[in-house]
Amino acid sequence: MDALMDAGDIGMTLLTRWIAKERLRDLLAFARSGADREHVGHVRYKFLTWCADSGIPEGRQLAITVDCWWPEIAACIATGHSNATSEGVNRIIKLCARNAHGFRNPANQRLRTRCVTTRRVRGHLRTAQLR
Structure with a gap:
């Protein structure tokens, strides 16, 4: 992380995208954990706000896409099954x-x-x- 922060604007953009990816992975990891809805909602909120506040257009678009697909993602998290x-x-x-x-x-x-x-x-x- 320090190397990316020292790389300037391009490093900060890569770091922001990497953090967004990791937050999405954390959210999807609940499919195997059986977490309660409140905890899933909290992690979803953290992911969506991070993407929306990231300052990069791809982050906002990722937040919009995940929000549009949320019923399907929630079904996968709840059941552990997907297509x-x-x-x-x-x-x-x-x-x-x-x-x-x-x-x-x-x-x-x-x-x-x-x-x-x-x-x-x-x-x-x-x-x-x-x-």
């Missing part, structure tokens, strides 16, 4: 299609995407788990 797995599979499928520059054979496309998305089952892909 991250399906979103990850969709990302892998799209990446596979981009890397192939378009498939001419639909059967080959299905086979290739199935092979790519089942690597974890076969033990080749190690992804982070929510729980």
